[in-house]
Amino acid sequence: MSKEIEHLDAKGLVKYFKDEFKTKVTKAEIKTKKEGKKQSEIVNIWMKIDKSIFKPFIKHLCDYQYPHLAVVSGNDFPKVIELVYHFSLDYGKDRKEISLNVAVDLPKSKPEIETICDYIPGALITEREKQEMLGVKVIGIPDNRRLFLPEDFPEDVYPWRKDDKGMEKFIRNLHDEVKK
Amino acid sequence: MAKGLTKAFKRALWAYHCNTGSCNGCDIEIVAALCPRYDVERFGIKLVGSPRHADVMLVTGPVTRQLEKKVKRVYEQMPDPKVVICVGNCGNTGDVFYESYNLVGPVDNVIPVDVHVVGCPPRPEAIINAVAKAWVKLETLEAKK
Amino acid sequence: MTDEKTTTKATYQIPIGPIHPALKEPVMFEFEISGEQIVDVDVQLGHIHRAIEWTGMRRNAIQIIYLAERICGICSFVHPMSFCRAVESACDIDVPERAHYLRVVHAELERICSHLLWAGVAAHEIGFDTVLFLTWEMREKALDLTEYLTGNRVTKAILTIGGVRRDVTADQLPKIKETLQYFKNNFEKLRHIFLDDKTFKMRSQGVGILTKEDALKLCTVGPTARASGIKKDTRVDQPYAAYGDLDMTYMTPDLLTGEVNGDVYDRIIARLLEVKQSIELIETALDQAPAGELVSEPKIPKLLAHIKKTAGEGVGRDEAPRGEVFHYVKFDGEHENPYTWKVRASTYNNILAWIPMLKGEQIADIPIVAASTDPCMSCTNRVIVIEKNNNKNYMLTKEQLHKLSVQKTRRLMR
Numbered sequence: 011m012s013k014e015i016e017h018l019d020a021k022g023l024v025k026y027f028k029d030e031f032k033t034k035v036t037k038a039e040i041k042t043k044k045e046g047k048k049q050s051e052i053v054n055i056w057m058k059i060d061k062s063i064f065k066p067f068i069k070h071l072c073d074y075q076y077p078h079l080a081v082v083s084g085n086d087f088p089k090v091i092e093l094v095y096h097f098s099l100d101y102g103k104d105r106k107e108i109s110l111n112v113a114v115d116l117p118k119s120k121p122e123i124e125t126i127c128d129y130i131p132g133a134l135i136t137e138r139e140k141q142e143m144l145g146v147k148v149i150g151i152p153d154n155r156r157l158f159l160p161e162d163f164p165e166d167v168y169p170w171r172k173d174d175k176g177m178e179k180f181i182r183n184l185h186d187e188v189k190k
Numbered sequence: 191m192a193k194g195l196t197k198a199f200k201r202a203l204w205a206y207h208c209n210t211g212s213c214n215g216c217d218i219e220i221v222a223a224l225c226p227r228y229d230v231e232r233f234g235i236k237l238v239g240s241p242r243h244a245d246v247m248l249v250t251g252p253v254t255r256q257l258e259k260k261v262k263r264v265y266e267q268m269p270d271p272k273v274v275i276c277v278g279n280c281g282n283t284g285d286v287f288y289e290s291y292n293l294v295g296p297v298d299n300v301i302p303v304d305v306h307v308v309g310c311p312p313r314p315e316a317i318i319n320a321v322a323k324a325w326v327k328l329e330t331l332e333a334k335k
Numbered sequence: 336m337t338d339e340k341t342t343t344k345a346t347y348q349i350p351i352g353p354i355h356p357a358l359k360e361p362v363m364f365e366f367e368i369s370g371e372q373i374v375d376v377d378v379q380l381g382h383i384h385r386a387i388e389w390t391g392m393r394r395n396a397i398q399i400i401y402l403a404e405r406i407c408g409i410c411s412f413v414h415p416m417s418f419c420r421a422v423e424s425a426c427d428i429d430v431p432e433r434a435h436y437l438r439v440v441h442a443e444l445e446r447i448c449s450h451l452l453w454a455g456v457a458a459h460e461i462g463f464d465t466v467l468f469l470t471w472e473m474r475e476k477a478l479d480l481t482e483y484l485t486g487n488r489v490t491k492a493i494l495t496i497g498g499v500r501r502d503v504t505a506d507q508l509p510k511i512k513e514t515l516q517y518f519k520n521n522f523e524k525l526r527h528i529f530l531d532d533k534t535f536k537m538r539s540q541g542v543g544i545l546t547k548e549d550a551l552k553l554c555t556v557g558p559t560a561r562a563s564g565i566k567k568d569t570r571v572d573q574p575y576a577a578y579g580d581l582d583m584t585y586m587t588p589d590l591l592t593g594e595v596n597g598d599v600y601d602r603i604i605a606r607l608l609e610v611k612q613s614i615e616l617i618e619t620a621l622d623q624a625p626a627g628e629l630v631s632e633p634k635i636p637k638l639l640a641h642i643k644k645t646a647g648e649g650v651g652r653d654e655a656p657r658g659e660v661f662h663y664v665k666f667d668g669e670h671e672n673p674y675t676w677k678v679r680a681s682t683y684n685n686i687l688a689w690i691p692m693l694k695g696e697q698i699a700d701i702p703i704v705a706a707s708t709d710p711c712m713s714c715t716n717r718v719i720v721i722e723k724n725n726n727k728n729y730m731l732t733k734e735q736l737h738k739l740s741v742q743k744t745r746r747l748m749r
Contacts, residue, residue: 043424046435047625050579054424054650078567079554080652083663083677096650096661098572102565105579107572109650132554135683158384160256160292169291169389180291184252184284211383215408215489218452222478225471254384286402289393290386311408311489 017100018074020053020108027057030070034060037113050105058113065124067112072129075099077110079126082136084144086172090115091144093123116146125150143170202234203325206244208264210297212251215311216278220248223314230318241267246324248317249303252280252287253294265301271331273324275305277317282306372697376690388676395671396422396496396642397635403662404490407680409452410655412445414678415494417651417662420575422496425649425664426642429631434498435577436624441485441493442576442653443613443620447518448477449656450606450613453709454529457603460702461538462741466528473521480514483507496638498630503621511621518614525610529603530591537747539599543692543704546597553687557658558605559708561587563597569654581619586612599707606709643671657681657709682708699743 018026024038037058042051059067071077077097085092097110116123125148126133137148138157145168159169167177209217223230224237238244241264253261265274274297279285281297297303304327307320387406391399403414416438423430451474458466478488484503485491493500503511529535545555550563560567566585570578586608588594588601595601632638646668653660658681665675685708692704 041424045430045575046577046579047432048580050574052573052575056648076551080659080661081663081677081679083675085665085675094663096663098652101567101572102585104571104584105574109573109652111650130554131552132684132687135687136679160254160384162255169386177291181289182291182293182295183289184293184295185288211385213405213408213411215405215411218408218489222471222475225475226468227472227475251383252385256384280405286405287385287387287390290390292384292386310405313488 020055023074023099023108023110024055024057026074027067027070031059031063031067034063036060052109053107054109054111056111056113058115061114061116061123064114065126068126068129071097071110077130079130079133079136082133082140084140084146084170086144086170088173089118091118091121091146092116093140093146095126121145122147122149124148125152127152142168144168145171202236203246203321203328204236204238204244205246205248205321206239206241206264206268207237207248207250208241208261210249210251210257210261210281211254211293212278212280216250216280219311219314220250220277220317223317228314228318230321235321241265242269244268245272245328246321247272247274248277249274249281249297249301250277252284252290253297253300255292255294258294258300261297261300271328273304273327273331274301275307275320275324276303277307277320278312279308279310282308285310372695373693373701376693388678391673391676393672395639396673397639399673399676400494400496401492403678404492406678408489409449410445410657410660410680411490412441412494413653413655413660414662414680416442417653417660418664418676419494419496419651420653421649421651421662421664422642423649424651425647425666426645427647428497428638428641430498431628431631432577432625433502433627434629436620437499437503437629438494438576439578439581439620440503440617440624441491441499443616444477444481444484446613446656447610448474448481449709450610451477453606453656453706454525454603457703457706458529460706460740461535462744463534469528470525473518473525476514476517480511483510495630496642497632498628500629502629503624508621511617515614515618518610522611522614526607529607534744534748535603536600538700538703538744539603539707541596541598542700543599543696543707544597545688545692547595549691550597550688553691554684555658555688556681556684557655557709558586558602558609559658559685559688561585562595562601562605564589564595567659569652569659573652575653577620577623580623581616583612583616599703602707639671642666644668655681658685697743699739702740 020040024040028035028038035057037056039056041054041056044051077099078101080096080098083094083096085094093114093116095112095114097112099108099110101107114123123146125137127137134151134153135157137151138153138155140146141148142156142159145166169177207217207220222228241247247265247268249261276282276297280287283296284293287293294300305320305323307316309316387402391402394402399418400415403418404411406414422428451470455467455470458470481491482488484507485493485501545559545563547564550560550565556567564587566587568585571583571585586605588604590608591604646666648663648665651662660681661679663675663677664673667674688708689705693701696704
């Protein structure tokens with residue numbers, strides 16, 4: 011039995027999450043961009059949350075409205091890996107869509123995160139891609155195979171990591187070879 | 191058609207298309223060459239589904255690591271005399287993908303290429319010109335026999 | 336009590352794509368078949384991995400525009416546009432109004448080309464080669480117009496960060512109007528061939544159904560989602576460029592037929608309705624475009640210097656002919672090249688949708704169902720069928736698979 015949650019705008023959404031998770035939401039910013047003669051608005055919410063509330067956060071979001079997951083992108087910093095989940099809500103209502111971008115920090119010594127495939131089955135492909143490109147371990151993922159990299163690529167070389175040294179023997183510059 | 195066509199090559203040219211990781215731009219222009227505007231089919235040239243029936247191989251794309259073996263296998267399955275045409279800049283020199291960890295290199299590194307077509311993507315007229323040149327080469331190969 | 340049905344595992348490399356196997360991008364499918372029906376599907380990707388995002392993180396923003404164009408040849412306007420919008424959002428760069436309208440014109444022109452290409456492919460998979468030639472001949476007119484406006488048929492290179500590079504001047508307008516009139520005259524013919532023909536209906540109605548729930552859960556986008564009844568269109572949801580000023584609505588099949596089934600027929604309807612919408616959008620955009628500049632910062636070194644100093648992240652979402660395209664860019668304020676660049680093309684969300692669509696269908700329906708989602712990747716040659724019991728391997732070539740599909744059509748026509 012779920013209570014009736016009425017439709018929230020951007021500020022209401024931020025309040026909805028802050029009320030539930032209080033200090034674990036470390037950053038919440040609303041950016042609006044206006045384009046065209048009629049100045050139609052494009053609303054982006056950028057939030058940063060603690061890793062410990064990640065799964066409850068997703069559940070809270072699905073309780074409000076089933077989101078559309080666009081993709082998960084990853085930033086590689088010296089000590090943490092930051093995963094950004096890009097959701098969008100309120101599609102289907104003329105011009106009122108809100109984009110929600112949620113960032114989670116994972117320590118590089120133990121980059122693990124829970125899967126969201128049990129709530130959103132469409133997240134499978136993007137989670138597999140993060141596993142092989144950044145070295146993030148997704149706990150509970152239904153399908154653990156590689157997605158894009160060839161099978162003979164070594165196991166612990168991650169192309170998107172900035173400090174990765176194992177990549178050097180794979181990189182080839184085709185223009186140099188043609189000039190020879 | 192091109193000058194120098196003797197009648198040594200007694201059948202119409204059949205082509206097989208192999209995509210080794212291209213963006214599809216060149217592939218669309220190859221199919222556009224078969225459509226009524228450019229209409230290569232009036233010369234009897236058609237695309238076939240199996241390399242064993244083909245005389246000419248059209249290769250597009252920079253060769254990715256996963257497809258290197260496949261390209262070699264297709265080349266070996268084609269019966270002699272055969273000609274390879276490399277369509278588009280990706281296969282010739284790598285184009286914008288010149289630095290990558292998953293590409294094996296220009297098609298030259300994998301199989302021997304006879305005709306290069308330049309362009310990103312090349313126009314259908316350029317592709318037809320290349321097939322005509324390939325035809326002339328096939329004629330010389332066949333006449334040698 | 337369980338029925339022991341013998342299942343055979345078939346490793347497929349699906350042949351979707353116009354005839355003459357030209358649009359071939361290898362994707363591996365593994366089907367588990369019982370008799371003629373498909374029981375389970377498995378997808379393997381990765382053969383076209385060119386390491387574009389990795390390469391992009393080593394180049395500056397202007398070079399990435401030309402790299403992004405070559406991600407896909409058919410959607411070669413939308414990827415640079417999403418990237419430019421992401422950079423403009425991250426670095427606070429304004430775009431003049433005239434550029435917004437011109438971007439709409441080019442995007443809709445590309446949509447017409449792409450949908451006509453798809454219509455030909457779908458007709459070919461069913462077995463009507465004449466319709467393939469007819470639609471691609473119409474497409475040639477659209478490509479002529481593209482060449483007239485931008486200089487090339489595919490990969491147009493007309494975008495830059497902060498606007499467009501070329502203008503549509505008043506003396507180019509008569510040719511545009513003439514091409515649009517040609518499309519309007521022939522649209523009825525197209526609609527009649529695809530939607531009124533008995534054979535098309537028999538092959539496509541009730542086949543490859545994707546329910547609304549499945550489409551929501553798997554996060555599908557584009558006409559695939561709209562044909563299942565979900566109203567999801569980035570141009571209407573988050574109006575970017577000049578779409579906010581133009582009159583638009585979601586193109587779902589119930590606008591034409593009144594009901595939504597989520598099968599292949601509905602996807603044909605959704606795309607044909609979009610072609611009509613695109614023609615109207617181009618006309619309105621050209622009429623309403625204000626005069627003004629094309630680019631906010633014409634000097635490129637100044638632009639790159641500005642990007643180098645700004646730190647920020649931005650998101651650009653656009654509606655490609657196949658669905659939503661997403662670009663994420665992050666700059667760190669010290670280098671010209673982005674710290675992170677993430678691209679999500681629309682087909683990646685639609686791939687998982689093939690699994691519920693293909694379960695329960697027959698082998699002969701695979702080409703048309705797979706082609707109906709308009710994948711920006713198509714496949715090649717063989718089908719290897721391995722019989723579990725007697726360890727026999729036999730191969731079906733692409734021609735044989737295509738023949739199976741055509742034979743089914745002929746059977747239904749009798």
